[in-house]
Amino acid sequence: MRVCNAESQKEKLRLQDVVQALTARQPKPDNHYKDEVDMLKTKFAQLEKQQSFNADGKMNAQGNPREQIEGLEDENNRLRKELQSFDLEFFEQLEDLKFNYSEAKKKLTVL
Numbered sequence: 001m002r003v004c005n006a007e008s009q010k011e012k013l014r015l016q017d018v019v020q021a022l023t024a025r026q027p028k029p030d031n032h033y034k035d036e037v038d039m040l041k042t043k044f045a046q047l048e049k050q051q052s053f054n055a056d057g058k059m060n061a062q063g064n065p066r067e068q069i070e071g072l073e074d075e076n077n078r079l080r081k082e083l084q085s086f087d088l089e090f091f092e093q094l095e096d097l098k099f100n101y102s103e104a105k106k107k108l109t110v111l
Contacts, residue, residue, distance in 0.1 A: 012047045
């Protein structure tokens, strides 16, 4: 996925250069370049959208790195609070339930 993102980034930069070069030129009376510029802008927008997703299919954080770090710290704190409600007894009960379910399944297959 990183190779794909690197290639997408290179293509994005190349398309940016092409769009800038085409828009910088004096348009011909028949707007010869208008269709090409529109097509390149569309492809550029598609590449930007594609890059906004990471390998897990989740949206990448946008903005500066400090904002990304703060967002991750907030998520980490929220998840820690959520995990505090689960103590050792909870996990022991969960294991007991899994064992009882497994035993009940075995009995049903025998019948």
